Amino acid sequence: MLRLLRRRLLQGVPLILGVIIMNFLLIQAAPGSFLDVMSAESQVSDPAMLEQLRVTYGMDQPVWLQLVKYIWSVARLDFGFSYRQNMPVLDVILASLPATLVLMLASLLIALLLGVTAGVVAAVKVNTIWDNLLSFLAVLFFAAPSFWLGIMLTVLFAVKLGWVPVGGMMSITAANQGVLDVVLDVLHHLALPAMALGLFYAAVYARVMRAAMLEVLSLDFIRTARAKGLGRWRVVLAHGLRNALLPIVTLFGLQFGTVLGGSIVVETVFSWPGLGSLMLDSVSSRNYPVVLGVLVFSSIVVILVNIAVDLAYLRLDPRIRAR
Amino acid sequence: MPLSRRSILAGGAAATLAAGIPGFAHAQATPKRGGTLVATWGGFEPQALFVPPGGGTSPFFTSTKPLERLLALDQQLKWQPVLAQRVEPAADFRSFTVHLRRGVTWHDGKNFTAEDVVFSAMQYWKPLSVGVALNALTATRALDSHTVRFEFDRPVPEFFFNSVLAGQGGLVIPKHIYETGNIVTNPINNTPIGTGPWKYKEWVRGSHVEYVRNDNYWENNKPYLDRLFIRWWRDPASRLAAFESNALDLGCFNPVPMPEVDRLVRSGRFAADSRGYESSAWCSTIEFNVRKAPFDNRLVRQALMHAIDRQLVVDTVFFKRGRPGLNPILSANKLFHTGDVPKYDFNPAKAAQMLDAAGLRKGRNGRFSVNLLAAGWFEENGKIGQIVQQGLEDVDVKVNLSVPDRPTSLKRIYTDYDYDIALSNYTAPIEAVPVISQYYVSDGIAKGVAFRNANGFHTPAMDDLVARLTVETDPAKRTALAHEFGRQAATEVPFLPLVEFDSLTVARSDVKNISTGSNWMGETWADLWLDR
Numbered sequence: 001m002l003r004l005l006r007r008r009l010l011q012g013v014p015l016i017l018g019v020i021i022m023n024f025l026l027i028q029a030a031p032g033s034f035l036d037v038m039s040a041e042s043q044v045s046d047p048a049m050l051e052q053l054r055v056t057y058g059m060d061q062p063v064w065l066q067l068v069k070y071i072w073s074v075a076r077l078d079f080g081f082s083y084r085q086n087m088p089v090l091d092v093i094l095a096s097l098p099a100t101l102v103l104m105l106a107s108l109l110i111a112l113l114l115g116v117t118a119g120v121v122a123a124v125k126v127n128t129i130w131d132n133l134l135s136f137l138a139v140l141f142f143a144a145p146s147f148w149l150g151i152m153l154t155v156l157f158a159v160k161l162g163w164v165p166v167g168g169m170m171s172i173t174a175a176n177q178g179v180l181d182v183v184l185d186v187l188h189h190l191a192l193p194a195m196a197l198g199l200f201y202a203a204v205y206a207r208v209m210r211a212a213m214l215e216v217l218s219l220d221f222i223r224t225a226r227a228k229g230l231g232r233w234r235v236v237l238a239h240g241l242r243n244a245l246l247p248i249v250t251l252f253g254l255q256f257g258t259v260l261g262g263s264i265v266v267e268t269v270f271s272w273p274g275l276g277s278l279m280l281d282s283v284s285s286r287n288y289p290v291v292l293g294v295l296v297f298s299s300i301v302v303i304l305v306n307i308a309v310d311l312a313y314l315r316l317d318p319r320i321r322a323r
Numbered sequence: 324m325p326l327s328r329r330s331i332l333a334g335g336a337a338a339t340l341a342a343g344i345p346g347f348a349h350a351q352a353t354p355k356r357g358g359t360l361v362a363t364w365g366g367f368e369p370q371a372l373f374v375p376p377g378g379g380t381s382p383f384f385t386s387t388k389p390l391e392r393l394l395a396l397d398q399q400l401k402w403q404p405v406l407a408q409r410v411e412p413a414a415d416f417r418s419f420t421v422h423l424r425r426g427v428t429w430h431d432g433k434n435f436t437a438e439d440v441v442f443s444a445m446q447y448w449k450p451l452s453v454g455v456a457l458n459a460l461t462a463t464r465a466l467d468s469h470t471v472r473f474e475f476d477r478p479v480p481e482f483f484f485n486s487v488l489a490g491q492g493g494l495v496i497p498k499h500i501y502e503t504g505n506i507v508t509n510p511i512n513n514t515p516i517g518t519g520p521w522k523y524k525e526w527v528r529g530s531h532v533e534y535v536r537n538d539n540y541w542e543n544n545k546p547y548l549d550r551l552f553i554r555w556w557r558d559p560a561s562r563l564a565a566f567e568s569n570a571l572d573l574g575c576f577n578p579v580p581m582p583e584v585d586r587l588v589r590s591g592r593f594a595a596d597s598r599g600y601e602s603s604a605w606c607s608t609i610e611f612n613v614r615k616a617p618f619d620n621r622l623v624r625q626a627l628m629h630a631i632d633r634q635l636v637v638d639t640v641f642f643k644r645g646r647p648g649l650n651p652i653l654s655a656n657k658l659f660h661t662g663d664v665p666k667y668d669f670n671p672a673k674a675a676q677m678l679d680a681a682g683l684r685k686g687r688n689g690r691f692s693v694n695l696l697a698a699g700w701f702e703e704n705g706k707i708g709q710i711v712q713q714g715l716e717d718v719d720v721k722v723n724l725s726v727p728d729r730p731t732s733l734k735r736i737y738t739d740y741d742y743d744i745a746l747s748n749y750t751a752p753i754e755a756v757p758v759i760s761q762y763y764v765s766d767g768i769a770k771g772v773a774f775r776n777a778n779g780f781h782t783p784a785m786d787d788l789v790a791r792l793t794v795e796t797d798p799a800k801r802t803a804l805a806h807e808f809g810r811q812a813a814t815e816v817p818f819l820p821l822v823e824f825d826s827l828t829v830a831r832s833d834v835k836n837i838s839t840g841s842n843w844m845g846e847t848w849a850d851l852w853l854d855r
Contacts, residue, residue: 032730040733040773041379047769084370086508095528151560159567166565168530172361172552271556273529280557281367286730 001314008310012303019299020074020292024067027288034083034286035059057083074296080289084282089293092278097297099169100274103197103267104259106190108252110198111205116241116248118202119209123217124236134206142203146262150196150269157192164191167271193270197262201255205248212244219243246317253309257302352835354852359550360834361531361570363562364844365577368555372523372532373494373512376451380576380844383491385553387845388534389430390496390517393421393440394489396602396841400658400753402485406435406495406518410485416478416796421488423469427541429497430516430523437465442498444473447506452492456483456757480796482658486754491845520546520849530554540849547852566593566829572853573830573837575844576600581642584827594832597644597825599843602753604655606648606820607636607707610736610745613817614779617683617691618743624816626677627744628667631714633822635669640706641824648820650809651759653751655823659805664813674718685719692721696742698732704746707821711746738771740779746821749774753841755805760789762818763808780817 035053054060058069073080079089122134141149158166165171170185177185216222217240225235264276271277275294282290369381373390377383393407402410406427411420427435444463459475466472473484487493495518500511514523518541521534531554536546554571556562563579565571566587571578579587587593609631611618618624633647652660683690693715697708705726712722727735735741751759761767764786767776788808795801813819828844830837833854840846 030730031727032732032734034730036730036733036738036771036773039737039771040729041374041377047771050771086371086510086512099529147558151564154561154564159564162568166568166570167556167561168554170527170530172527172531172533172554268557269561271530271558271561273527277529277557284729285370 001311004310004314005307008307012300012307015303016296016299017071020071020296021067023292023295024070025063027291028063028066030286032286033059034288037285038083070292079293079296082287082290084285084287084290089289092290093275093293093297096273096275096278099272100260100263100267100276102169102186102190103193103263103272103274104256106194107198107263107266108201108256108259110194111201112248112252114198114202115205116209116245118206120213120236120241122206122210123213124232126214131210135210138203138206140203141199142207144200145265146196146200147265147269149199150193150266153192153196154269165189167269169273193266193272196269197259197266200262201259204255205251208247208251209244212247213240216240216244242316246313249309249312249316253306256305257298260298260302352854354547354835354850355854356544356547356852357549358547358853358855359552360548360572360851360853361552361554362573362575363554363556363565363571363578364575365559365562365579367557368529371512372526373515375447375496375506375512377492383845384575385532386494386515387519388521388551388553388847389515389519389523390494391519391847392489392493392495393423394485394493395846396486396489396753398598398601398839398841398843400601400841402489405489406440407488410481410488412481412484412796416481417476418472418474419479419481419484420466421471421473423471424541425469427518428539429499429518430537431497431500433497433499435495435497435518436468437471439495439498440471441465442502443495444471446501447494447496448487448492451506452494453487453490454492455761456487456492478794478796480794480798480801482798482801483754483756483793486752490752490754491842519847521551521847542849545849546847547850548848551848551851563587566831573828573834575828576826578827578829581644581827584829587829592832593829595827595829596838597827599828599838599840600826601655601657602841603750603826603844604653604823605748605750605826606653606823607701607704608648608747608749608818609711609821610742610747610778610818611780611816612740612743612745612778614740615743617681620681621815622677622681623683625665625667626674626681626718627715627720628816628819629670629674629677630718630720631667631711631821632669636707636710636822637824640703640710641822644827645822645824648823649813651751651762651812651818651820652755652805652809653820653823656751656753656755658753659755659802659809661806661809663806664810666813667816669714671714671717678718678720689716689719689721692723694741694743695722695724695746696732696735696744697724697726697746698729698736698748699726700729700732701748703824704748707746711744711821733773737773737775737777740770740777745777755808756789756793760792760808763812763815764789776818778817780815782815785811785815 035050039050058066082089082092085092118134122131125131154166157163165188169189174182174185222235222240225239263274264280267274267276268280279294364384366381369385370378371382373386374382391406393405395403395405397403406424407421408424409422423437429435441463449457449460459477459479460473461476462474464472497516500516501509513526520537520540522537524533524535526532531552534551536549556565559580562574563583584595588595611624613619637643637645649662649666650660650664654660678690695708695712697704708724708726712724715722736745762776763780765781769775788811792804792808795804828838835852835854836850
């Protein structure tokens with residue numbers, strides 16, 4: 001297992017290097033720069049001052065030199081400096097990261113719980129009204145755009161019923177509360193955005209889980225288990241579910257990155273102060289150092305999660321370990 | 324508009340404004356002390372709570388609660404004393420003596436003195452926040468602990484000078500905090516210390532900033548509220564939900580989608596007011612790149628103006644909350660605006676005739692092609708672009724419409740001049756020089772500098788007119804020059820407001836003393852109170 005871990009980590013290095021080079025060049029190719037935005041926002045009226053800013057931010061240097069310098073600084077875990085927040089990029093990212101991680105993990109948890117459960121029930125009750133109902137819901141949540149779903153959930157649960165807050169990560173009075181109250185407050189605020197983001201992935205998991213379960217439940221070892229006299233749900237959960245989980249684990253690894261992307265929309269609708277909001281701000285202000293930093297940072301996270309998924313395979317399927 | 328000791332004292336009493344909209348009557352009742360208010364605006368979180376070079380509307384909103392200016396312009400466009408008690412021009416208008424308020428302290432307990440104003444003027448306003456408008460400022464001297472003299476190398480109109488003192492760039496910053504290090508990158512910009520009614524308490528990035536009452540504020544009994552939260556919701560629909568779920572009390576500058584405003588007001592729980600934006604009125608503009616043919620021909624520019632149905636823009640894009648623009652000095656500017664300018668009614672037949680007269684007759688591929696750029700920083704610009712496209716195509720002009728995002732739009736308009744017609748925006752203060760005038764003069768052409776003269780238009784007559792407007796110290800003559808400026812701009816049409824659109828403040832009905840200034844979003848809100 002250690003050898004696999006080492007190999008995967010080594011494979012991740014050129015991958016990250018590729019991500020850096022590709023994103024750096026793509027951003028350079030985008031029209032407009034943060035100096036254009038800065039000039040507009042700050043009403044800079046002196047062209048000489050703009051030129052001075054170009055020098056200050058190293059934009060007067062050739063692109064290849066800027067790229068080499070950037071790679072070298074990332075190698076030293078220095079992601080550069082954000083002129084906009086007036087802070088090192090790493091600090092900017094770390095300030096927003098916890099909110100996004102909380103949202104991602106909560107939504108993935110919802111997706112796994114609801115999706116796997118719905119998929120199992122639909123497979124066990126195949127071609128019944130339950131199967132049809134769950135399939136309909138899966139299609140509905142798969143098709144519904146997350147921003148629309150977010151607004152609908154807000155109107156129903158926050159405006160009409162008043163059960164949960166409209167947006168934000170915590171109440172504006174949270175600073176005066178104890179730790180437990182803050183945690184409960186965050187969970188209270190988390191409910192809707194996690195649902196808005198998680199229901200889409202729950203729909204995906206439900207469809208995949210249903211198909212996987214149907215396939216597994218038709219295999220010989222299931223028939224054998226039933227012939228041995230095991231209870232229906234024991235067969236399903238202890239034998240069927242475990243074997244049907246592999247596609248879900250694969251999907252989980254693959255979707256970690258897309259959840260991060262999807263969180264941009266949900267964070268906007270719910271004013272969730274995470275990396276998605278930061279990314280949106282940074283792209284619209286051409287805040288290159290932060291955009292690059294977030295992309296590199298999320299690439300690292302996705303690579304690490306996929307390594308964890310590889311390791312989970314070993315645990316879940318002994319056949320892979322034997323190979 | 325003369326401003327002197329007399330005019331300031333005359334206008335010293337609080338403005339009592341006609342109450343045109345239910346719920347926004349400027350309360351005559353005794354204000355109540357206490358309470359917490361949650362406010363927002365129709366935009367995003369600022370990059371810093373105070374951005375010395377400006378940084379746009381969002382940091383202007385957050386910085387003007389703890390920091391103050393020397394003067395304010397009230398809703399009746401009269402100057403009101405803030406940190407300055409009076410301003411006296413010299414007979415030749417080459418210097419101004421400013422008498423400062425005594426007994427004012429910074430939030431950290433230090434005394435506010437003339438040295439703070441001298442430092443702000445020379446180290447902050449002139450090089451950073453006000454810029455070219457203070458080119459003529461040669462020196463600022465402290466005559467005593469609370470008197471400052473501003474010296475200029477040419478006569479400066481009194482209204483112009485006061486506009487600087489009351490303008491967005493005129494915040495007074497503490498010398499003892501900023502004199503060491505770089506003003507722009509000083510970390511204190513995220514925890515601002517000022518003289519204002521609100522003291523910074525906490526900024527939770529991505530969520531809100533909390534201000535608490537400054538108990539040592541120089542104006543007795545103010546502020547009335549105990550706490551003020553400025554909170555950000557990125558999405559207008561989320562702001563609407565926040566209003567309806569009582570999480571939000573007040574929103575400035577179109578916080579919710581326009582079609583929803585009437586519904587909120589009809590509920591009786593909310594009111595909407597378009598006042599309070601007189602000195603920050605917004606418009607959508609049309610800009611012709613006169614470097615290129617046929618837009619170098621005035622007749623063509625005038626013809627194209629006749630081809631655009633601007634009332635349709637007002638009715639459909641701004642839901643009737645606006646009006647076709649006439650003059651670059653907008654109609655909210657009661658001091659310098661005139662309606663006596665050439666007007667371009669929607670008349671496609673006339674437009675076609677004028678294009679024929681300009682030698683641009685209809686051919687197999689139309690008359691000519693236009694590269695139309697609608698700046699993507701406001702969603703409305705893209706919709707206006709479609710209406711303009713439709714209008715021009717109806718007179719057989721081929722249109723290639725693009726709606727790039729903000730940085731791309733800025734680069735294409737102001738750096739590359741890569742457009743034939745651009746649809747953009749500006750916000751206009753009452754003083755037309757230089758914010759408005761720079762779009763029309765040779766001095767305003769500065770490649771790469773945003774919101775300047777990108778169209779390349781300039782004529783000796785316009786340059787001369789603006790030069791005279793800049794130095795004319797007689798108020799009546801200056802008003803006449805401003806009217807002439809509007810007429811010339813509307814005649815030449817290199818750049819004109821297509822439509823003026825309203826900015827709205829939406830608030831719960833129990834929030835009192837709203838919209839009391841001419842740029843109210845940037846006032847201190849010391850007199851805001853809750854009738855709960």
